[in-house]
Amino acid sequence: MEVLGRVKLINPVQQVSASFKKRELVVTTEEQYPQHILIEFAQDKTDLLNNYSVGEQVKVSINLRGREWVNPQGETKYFNSIQGWRIEKVQAEAPAAAPQMPPMPPAAAFEPATNFNEEEHDDLPF
Numbered sequence: 001m002e003v004l005g006r007v008k009l010i011n012p013v014q015q016v017s018a019s020f021k022k023r024e025l026v027v028t029t030e031e032q033y034p035q036h037i038l039i040e041f042a043q044d045k046t047d048l049l050n051n052y053s054v055g056e057q058v059k060v061s062i063n064l065r066g067r068e069w070v071n072p073q074g075e076t077k078y079f080n081s082i083q084g085w086r087i088e089k090v091q092a093e094a095p096a097a098a099p100q101m102p103p104m105p106p107a108a109a110f111e112p113a114t115n116f117n118e119e120e121h122d123d124l125p126f
Contacts, residue, residue, distance in 0.1 A: 003037050003060045003082075004090065005029040007053065013046050023049055025084060027060060039084040048087050061086035 009026040016022060023046035029035045039060055041048060052058065065081045 001062050001064065003027050003029070003039065003062055005034075005037070005058065007056045007058055008036060009054065010049050010052060021046055025049055025052075025060070025087075027058060037082065039082045041084045045085055048084075052087065052089075057090040059088050059090050060084050 005027040007025065008028045009024075011024040013021050013023045020043070022040050022042045025039045025041065027037045027039060029037065039062060061084065063083045063085060065083050067079050067081075069077045069079065071077060
């Protein structure tokens, strides 16, 4: 799956444990109702965010992750996370150039009709 949008936030690397680190990115989608999507990059993928900055248009490849947890009271809870594994800059598309039409001659270049007679009948149906 992919998320397209503009970088809103890039957090510093968090060392969660001695063997696990993560870095969070927030991407704001550009649609009628923009969404602020938190995407986590883990382990060696945290370095992928080094070359990006706030405001850049990006496409992020993601995986959805879900897990189950049973709390001390015995209740089962479910959690989802969005894990990024690739990010690339999106170049803004240049507007397509409109085809050029040859210039129209000025209206003065046309001679007025001199043989116009309102008495003439034509066979047009309207």
